[in-house]
Amino acid sequence: MATNQQAIPATAVQTRQSSGVWRDAIGRLRKNRLAVVGFFGVCFLLFLGVFGPMLAPWPYYAQDTAAVAANGFKPIPPFQDPSHILGTDGLGQDMLSRMLDGARISLTVALVVQLVVLLIGVPIGALAGWYSGSRLDNGLMRFTDVMYAFPDLLLIILFSVAFRETAFGQAMNGLLLVFVAIGLTAWVTVARLVRGQFLSLKEMEFVEAAQAIGVSDRNIVIRHLLPNGISPIIVAVTLGIPAAILAEATLAYIGVGVQPPRASWGSLIAAGQPFIRSYPHLTYLPGIMIAAALISFTFLGDGLRDALDPKLKGKQ
């Protein structure tokens, strides 16, 4: 064998294509047109969130009083004033700039909420799943049930109000508090999902094999079970993002969370709603942004779910 190998010229030895799980998944994702659309939508949104405020023609708080005064102190509709392409609100604040800043807020929601969800949901689900049937599992899952049954909005509002005066409540203009509060109500699904994954995964033979060579429980959970259960977690997180954006918009609409002069898409809608008849652009512009973000993330999430499902391998 060894001598044969020496004899083969280097060029003849093909470098084996690594065809890992992720490679396959990306390949399948690329064939899914909606997922690709979602992917680019998410990328575009990410771009807006990161660089938007730099590209914005005006600071989000700036009031172009001269322009509104010239318009009779009324909101400027889109495509009328070249310095305010998407118009302004009644205070002369540039809509485009405010929506770009709103994109940053929405993205932060996506990140912080999902981070909280992962940090709470995965460990709780993992512990309950690994020690399934134990008193710990029972306790954790009943707690999860309670959280699941609790009215989300009420909890978020209570939480926001209770911590409003603390340093944590003041962080990021009060936004961090809202995001964490949303995360605190959103982790239950992930916890249940991870527990369910672990219940089936821990019966796999490779777990027994790992136990047979003396791998500690901790390492079995972290190194063996989590990587095997990661796909549905990724999907849940991706699909959780639009839910979180929507939750933030809902809260902003009822006045919890981001405070003026800063605005998220939700609070822009809330601010524009009284003028929906005469100046609909104040409502539909941020509405379009929310819808676009939700659809992008949902398409991507659905695509990921299909791509990461090994049972669908080779189909489509």
Added chain:
Amino acid sequence: MLPAEEDVPAADAPTIVELSPDDVLRARTEAVAKVGIGRDADHLLEVRGLSTHFYTPDGIVQAVDDVSFDVGYGETLGLVGESGCGKSVSALSIARLVPDPPGKIVAGEILFDGIDVLKLSAEDMRKLRGKEIGFIFQDPLTSLNPTLTIGYQIGEAIREHLGLSDKAAQERIVELLSKVGIPRARERLKDYPFQFSGGMRQRVMIAIALSCDPKLILADEPTTALDVTIQAQILELIQRLSDEFSTAVLLITHDLGIAAGMCDRVNVMYAGRIVETGTVDELFENPQMPYAWGLLDSLPRIDDIRGERLRTIDGMPPLLIRPAAACRFNPRCAYARDICRSSEPGLTARGNGDHMARCWATETEGWIA
């Protein structure tokens, strides 16, 4: 297939090329003769009165019932029997891997190298597993984690038990992988299980089992999931490496051919009990229990007439819930008499002291000579 023929000269040092079970057998006989592994060695593993029960909704299943056996240092002991006779549960009990619940080791003593395994704390037990006791599972396709590289999985026990530096561990992994006959070992460390064939994966499992130089390997039907050619290779590999590392092997199999080729001694299990034990030669030449006859008789033979059905043992193994105080094989036994149905025979000596059987009929005063 039988170990009696010694007329063919022994093969040279075995290579990884295919070997028939007879070649394997010959190499083994030589090795035993050379090293003198066998009955006089001290016991690495002593199992005394082991009973493992499963608590199911239907009742208590006595999967392993008062089983005692020894494994000498470097010895290969076979554990043969039908499905569900308690072979695997015995092995799992030794490593204390019986799923609890529903399983529980209810009685007995397992002395491994003088350590009472059943009295160890869970943490001490974990340190023993993989380091002193290696495990080779039946199905290499499912026993490797699909999301971790081969290199990581072989290195897992090494990192867990030996505390080697990353570099030293890496070297050992490469060495192990080449030892089990994986070509271009260094390049394949980063490969995932799905890039390996079934036989290669079982080689990887063997490398994992041997990674910390254990004193005992529990091989639970290591070749059942493999085709016959690969089977011979894997058995040869286990044999060669267990000799090289002077590792004792507890080989669980339902294939008597494998037991004949691999083992120094064989325990026949039936319905949670050991019903016959002896050296390979004695057991195959002079079985002392109708069940063992039945097993031997149901082996396909080269001189079988084509198209004829293979012989089987009639009936089914008994349920292990509340076994009756009787010979457990009696309902399927052609030689059974009243005594077989009313009381259970003990495991008593036949001929020399090493060959023992559990059968009224073949006792000295029995009705079968």
